[in-house]
Every structure is written in structure tokens, then in C-alpha cells.
Amino acid sequence: MRYSEEVIEEVRMKNDIVDVISGYVKLQKKGSNYFGLCPFHNEKSPSFSVSPAKQMYYCFGCGAGGNVLTFIMEYENYSFSEALKVLADRSGVKLPVAEYSKEAREQEDLRSTLLEVNKLAASYFYYQLKNPQGEAGYRYLRDRQLSDETITRFGLGYSNKTSDDLYRYLKGKGYDDGLLKQSGLVTIEERGTYDKFWNRVMFPIMDVNNRVIGFGGRVMGAGEPKYLNSPETKLFDKSRNLYGLNYARLSREKYILICEGYMDVIAMHQAGFTNAVASLGTAFTTQHAQLLKRYTDKVVLTYDSDGAGVKAALRAIPILKEAGISIRVLNMQPYKDPDEFIKNLGAEEFRKRIEEARNSFLFEIDVLKKNYKMDDPEQKTEFYNQVARKLLEFPEALERENYLEAVSREYYINYEDLKRLVNRLGASLGPSVSAQREEEGSLKSQRKKEKEDGVKQSQRLLLTWLIENPLLFDKIEGVITPDDFIEELYHKVARMVFDGHAAGTLNPAEILNHFIHDEGQYRAVAGLFHASLKESLDNEEQKKAFSETIMKVKKNSLDNASRHAAGILELQNIIKEQAALKDLHISLD
Incomplete structure (x- = not known):
């Protein structure tokens, strides 16, 4: 709410x-x-x-x-x-309670009860693992070199060979068949009732708030399927959850490692890579990418090095790019997966591989190249054409140019020849635009951006100074008003800052509350409330800079107003103000 x-x-x-x-x-x-x-x-x-x-x-x-x-x-x-x-x-503040309809309240109560059942089941599985009946599961985990601390941290357990073991336990706790069927832990049919999981090592699946929402189970012996996940329930949607994210979100690393399975995640966490996650027996989805975007804008793919792992990486890359996430791909050779790699070469070598991880676009080109025989002129030419088409996927000329240079360097392709090929293909695939005109447009765009950045910078600096030193309001009285902050975000802040100063209640922390629902805005606003040393006004040079900043803000404001003037009379008044700027003098003494 x-x-x-x-x-x-x-x-x-x-x-x-x-x-x-x-x-x-x-x-x-x-x-x-x-x-x-x-x-x-x-x-x-x-x-x-x-x-x-x-x-x-x-x-x-x-x-x-x-x-x-x-x-x-x-x-x-x-x-x-x-x-x-x-x-x-x-x-001790009591928050207002949302009003729920009868149906909504029932659904909320159902979710709460299912969470209770899952928590009980996780405890039961953990108990079984540490007792004689769970010896096979415990031995399997120890053979995989997992410590007792790691087993406890991830709540790993074991489901008994008896096919209705958990069902009888939960029935004894007072839960009815209808609820247990909805939990996904029990199958209830005319021919009988049996547990979803039996004779398996159990992996509780937790949401970001450490609540058990489902389970994964690895069979002991030759049974099929080897790995089994909970079915979709009111709590569990495998396309919207990631294994290990409850811990990875707390990592201080600036990126998240994505791997294929439970054991890879657990082994990586045990080795110190607590920012590892994995999808839950499904291909990487748009929902997974959106979930990750809440916590990071960089990922490293550590999928298996076999053909299936490469295909999984190629599927995930465009999904992550679409979500605005930067991707690199780790080279696992000569081993298949992170667990195997770390056991053989150690955590330090794995960290080096992370630092050397391949840019995702160049990884795609690497994979593409394997489809062609480079000693065959026809196939080599086709490879170059495919590379050129890939380069055209970049809509921004500057980014495309950067990758064009990288591909030319990495694959020993003549830069000028590759650029001509890209331009020719671009002309044939879309509207004909000369490279020169595109470069000119790019330069104009860059100059416009630099000017806009300068406008924002002057407004940001002035707001920072006013917040840091309220005495400066007296110096700008009659010259600067909130309306002179033409950047939308800064205009909102300026209005609150000026109103707060006038009322004697200027409170930066309270102002920030208004922007807390938009991460980008609150970060920008938070930065306004902290003047760095170079922005202080303790010398003549900085006093001059302050005066010049006021002039810039006012000039930009008047220029903007002139472009949007409603009539000739308003425009004439603006022109008079613009002329008066030449004689304006702001003194800080």
C-alpha cells in the first residue's frame, strides 16, 4: 500500500x-x-x-x-x-493497515499458511538429513565437498524413501488435504496420496526475504528426473525467482554471477562468491532480468562450457541487454562448470577468470566464428558479412564504431574494409544515409548534450550551495526563483527548498521522502544535499564561480522562456530582462 x-x-x-x-x-x-x-x-x-x-x-x-x-x-x-x-x-510506529476485501484477505491468509507449511517441510527435510535415515543424502553432499556450515546456511535436507513420509508428518500438524495439495508438496489422487519428493537431497528455494517458497530435489541413485522442482503454486513461480538471490542481493560486489544449477550456486558461495544465483530449472526469462535489475546493472554469465551452456548464454544475452544490464561471459575451460573449476583450480583462479570475462558481444562473435571454416574463402566472406550484420544491431553510431574497432582488432579484419561492409549493408537494409551526414549528426547531438549537461550542472551547483548555506538566499533575492530551475527534477526540489527556507523548516531528509519511489531521482536529489570541498565558498575564486553560476541559471531560464513566450508583449519583457543581465552584479561580501 x-x-x-x-x-x-x-x-x-x-x-x-x-x-x-x-x-x-x-x-x-x-x-x-x-x-x-x-x-x-x-x-x-x-x-x-x-x-x-x-x-x-x-x-x-x-x-x-x-x-x-x-x-x-x-x-x-x-x-x-x-x-x-x-x-x-x-x-514503535504503528503503520496503517490496508483494507482488504474478503477475497483478498482469504488469498493473503492462504499465502501465509502455505509459507508455514513450506517452513515446516524445510525443517523436516533438514532434520532427516542429520539422522540415520538421511545418511545417503548427507554423504552425497559431503562427497561434493560441502561443509556442515554451508549445508546449514542453505538449509539442505533429505526426503525419505517412504513415499508418503512428509504427508503423514504435515497431516499430524493439522493441515488438511486441500491445503497440502495446493502446497505442491503432496500429490493427492484417487489411487492414493504420496509426496512430491522422496529419496532426494532437498534444496529449499527462498525468496529475497528468506521465506521458503518451494523446493528442488536431486534424486539419490539412478531415478528420473535427476532434478525435480516444486510445481507452480500460489507462492512459487520459477520464471520470477532466482536461487541464491536472498544472499546475493546482500553482496557488496557490483555484479551478480549467473550460473545453471543449485550446486554451482552453493559451491560458489562456499568459495566466497556470495553474489551467485541460478534460474530454477528453466531458461532465463525477461522476469528474471527485471528481478536482477533491482539489484545490479552488471552480470557475469558462468554457464556450463558445453554446447547446452553456450546456447543458454546466447539466449540470456539479448534478454539481459533489453533490461539494460551489462553482460560478460566467463571462460570455464578446461572444466565444465564453476563447481568443477573451483575444486580443481581454486577460488583465486576463478576470480581471475571473472576479471578476464569476455564482453558479451565478442563472445557472440566467437561462437559465430565456430560455424565457419576460415580457410574457405566463401565461408570466410560469409562470416564477415554476418559480423557486419551483428554490428548493425547497435543503433548508436559511437557505440557501433567502438565495437567495429574491437572486432577489427580481435579478428584481424581490415578496419576500413569492415567499415565499408557495414555501411553498405546498412544502406541496403534501411534508409540510405551517408556516413558523413551520420557523423555530422552525431557531432551536433554531442554538442547539444554538452550544452544540456552544462545547464543541469549550473542548476545543481546553485541548489547545492543554497542548501548548504541558507544565508545565500539573501544574495539571490529578487534575482532567482524556483521557476529559474528549468530542469524538471531540480525545479521540484527548488520549489521545496525555497518554500522550506521561507517557512524556516528547510529539511533535506524530509525533501528526499518525496523522491524515494524513484531510484534514479532520489540518487540525484541526495547528491544535491552534500557540497564537496571544491564547491565551498571560502575564497575569491569560488565566490566568482558562485556569481557566474547565478548568471548561467538566470540566462538559461530566460532563454528557455523566450522560446516558449506566449505573445509579443511577454517576449519584449523577456528581452528587457536579458539585456539587464549585463549590468547584474551579485556580491557575496
């Missing part, structure tokens, strides 16, 4: 940011602020600051910043609602 601004602000105010962050980061007071090592990137010198006055945090190293709510969201990878509930519980 969506909570009111009043409720959000009450929760924020009752959770002092220094107290909360101290539970995660060792902080040391320096002056009026606290400093520590940033939990969002690896560093040796503290650049992470927490301001009790502003109730904000900011890292001068990686740019992470926000208030107490965004810290919990970012550190724990929680949604806004999840973070709000955690902090509300911590401070």
Missing part, C-alpha cells in the same frame, strides 16, 4: 540516522559529522559521511547518498515498503 507523507516522515524522524547506520557501519565522529568505510563499495580510507544535522548520509567516493529510509533500502536491497516496515517496527 502507499503511505501518506505524514506517516513516512514520522517513521524517518523516529529513527536517528546515526543510530541506525551505526548498526551496520563503524562510525567515528569528526567535527559535526560521522565518518566510516562505505558499505556500498570497497575502500580503505573512509569517505562515507553521516550528518546528524541533516539526517543524511553521503559517500564522496561512489556517490551513494540519502536518508535513513534509503540506507535500509540500499543496504538490505529492500523495497520502500519493506524498509518502512522495518524502521516502523524498530521505532
Whole structure:
């Protein structure tokens, strides 16, 4: 549900940011602020600051910043609602309860009961593994070199050979047949009732909040199928969940490793790669990519090195690209999978392979090349044509040029010849546009972007200075208003900053609440509330820079207004203001 601004602000105010962050980061007071090592990137010198006055945090190293709510969201990878509930519980604030219809309440109660059943089943499987009847399963896991600590961490278990063992246990706990059938743990038919899993090593599947939503089972012996997953239930949708994500989301790495199966994930976590996940017996989906996008914008594919693994990587790459995720592909040779690789060459060598992982486009070209005999002129020519077609997949000229250079260098193809081939194919496949015109358009686009960036920069700097030093409002009175911040996001912030200053209640942490539902916006706004040393106004050079920034903001505002003037009278007034700018003098003394 969506909570009111009043409720959000009450929760924020009752959770002092220094107290909360101290539970995660060792902080040391320096002056009026606290400093520590940033939990969002690896560093040796503290650049992470927490301001009790502003109730904000900011890292001068990686740019992470926000208030107490965004810290919990970012550190724990929680949604806004999840973070709000955690902090509300911590401070004793009672959140309003959503009104549910009878049907919605019944569905919610069903989900809660199914979670209880799954939790009981996971505990039961774990208990069986550690007892004589689970010896075969335990021996299998130990033979795979898993430690007891790892077995416990992932809650691994064993389902007995008796085909209705779990069913009888859960019935004894008072759950009826209808509910147990919906859990996916039990099959109930006219010919009898039996467990979905028996004589298998069990892998509980957890959602990002560590709740058991399903199971995977690996058969002991020669039974089929070798791996079996829970069917789709009210809790479990294998196309929308990833094994190991409950732990991987807490990793401090800036990327996530994607592999094929449970054992690969577990082996990688045991070796220290706690950012590994795997899909659940299904091909990688758009929903998987969207789920990952919540936690990272970079992945490394560590699929098996066999033909099936290569095909899986080729299927996943375009899906991940579409989600805006950068992809690299790890070379596992001479071994088949991460588990086998790490056992033979060790974790350090695996980490080196991660650092050397192949760019996904070049990986695709590598695979493509294997289909052609390069000593055959006809096949070699066809390979070049296919490469040129692949290069045309990049819509941006600059990106295409970068890859064209890389392909030319990597595959010893003459750069000019390849470029002509790409341009010729591009002309035949679409509207004819000369390369020169495209380059000219690209240059104009770049210049326009640089100008727009300059406009944004001046507005950002002015807002930062005003927030940092409220006395500056007196210097700009009658010159700058919120309407002069023409960038939409900065205009919203400026309106709140000016109103807050006028009312004597300027509160950066409260302002940030308004942008907390949009990750991109809240990061940008958080950055406004932290002036770096180079932006302070303690010398003549910086005072001059401040005056020039005011002039830029005002000039850009008037130029924008002139382009959108409603009539000749309004345009004449704007022209007068533009002329008056020449005589404007802002003094900070």
C-alpha cells in the first residue's frame, strides 16, 4: 500500500540516522559529522559521511547518498515498503493497515499458511538429513565437498524413501488435504496420496526475504528426473525467482554471477562468491532480468562450457541487454562448470577468470566464428558479412564504431574494409544515409548534450550551495526563483527548498521522502544535499564561480522562456530582462 507523507516522515524522524547506520557501519565522529568505510563499495580510507544535522548520509567516493529510509533500502536491497516496515517496527510506529476485501484477505491468509507449511517441510527435510535415515543424502553432499556450515546456511535436507513420509508428518500438524495439495508438496489422487519428493537431497528455494517458497530435489541413485522442482503454486513461480538471490542481493560486489544449477550456486558461495544465483530449472526469462535489475546493472554469465551452456548464454544475452544490464561471459575451460573449476583450480583462479570475462558481444562473435571454416574463402566472406550484420544491431553510431574497432582488432579484419561492409549493408537494409551526414549528426547531438549537461550542472551547483548555506538566499533575492530551475527534477526540489527556507523548516531528509519511489531521482536529489570541498565558498575564486553560476541559471531560464513566450508583449519583457543581465552584479561580501 502507499503511505501518506505524514506517516513516512514520522517513521524517518523516529529513527536517528546515526543510530541506525551505526548498526551496520563503524562510525567515528569528526567535527559535526560521522565518518566510516562505505558499505556500498570497497575502500580503505573512509569517505562515507553521516550528518546528524541533516539526517543524511553521503559517500564522496561512489556517490551513494540519502536518508535513513534509503540506507535500509540500499543496504538490505529492500523495497520502500519493506524498509518502512522495518524502521516502523524498530521505532514503535504503528503503520496503517490496508483494507482488504474478503477475497483478498482469504488469498493473503492462504499465502501465509502455505509459507508455514513450506517452513515446516524445510525443517523436516533438514532434520532427516542429520539422522540415520538421511545418511545417503548427507554423504552425497559431503562427497561434493560441502561443509556442515554451508549445508546449514542453505538449509539442505533429505526426503525419505517412504513415499508418503512428509504427508503423514504435515497431516499430524493439522493441515488438511486441500491445503497440502495446493502446497505442491503432496500429490493427492484417487489411487492414493504420496509426496512430491522422496529419496532426494532437498534444496529449499527462498525468496529475497528468506521465506521458503518451494523446493528442488536431486534424486539419490539412478531415478528420473535427476532434478525435480516444486510445481507452480500460489507462492512459487520459477520464471520470477532466482536461487541464491536472498544472499546475493546482500553482496557488496557490483555484479551478480549467473550460473545453471543449485550446486554451482552453493559451491560458489562456499568459495566466497556470495553474489551467485541460478534460474530454477528453466531458461532465463525477461522476469528474471527485471528481478536482477533491482539489484545490479552488471552480470557475469558462468554457464556450463558445453554446447547446452553456450546456447543458454546466447539466449540470456539479448534478454539481459533489453533490461539494460551489462553482460560478460566467463571462460570455464578446461572444466565444465564453476563447481568443477573451483575444486580443481581454486577460488583465486576463478576470480581471475571473472576479471578476464569476455564482453558479451565478442563472445557472440566467437561462437559465430565456430560455424565457419576460415580457410574457405566463401565461408570466410560469409562470416564477415554476418559480423557486419551483428554490428548493425547497435543503433548508436559511437557505440557501433567502438565495437567495429574491437572486432577489427580481435579478428584481424581490415578496419576500413569492415567499415565499408557495414555501411553498405546498412544502406541496403534501411534508409540510405551517408556516413558523413551520420557523423555530422552525431557531432551536433554531442554538442547539444554538452550544452544540456552544462545547464543541469549550473542548476545543481546553485541548489547545492543554497542548501548548504541558507544565508545565500539573501544574495539571490529578487534575482532567482524556483521557476529559474528549468530542469524538471531540480525545479521540484527548488520549489521545496525555497518554500522550506521561507517557512524556516528547510529539511533535506524530509525533501528526499518525496523522491524515494524513484531510484534514479532520489540518487540525484541526495547528491544535491552534500557540497564537496571544491564547491565551498571560502575564497575569491569560488565566490566568482558562485556569481557566474547565478548568471548561467538566470540566462538559461530566460532563454528557455523566450522560446516558449506566449505573445509579443511577454517576449519584449523577456528581452528587457536579458539585456539587464549585463549590468547584474551579485556580491557575496
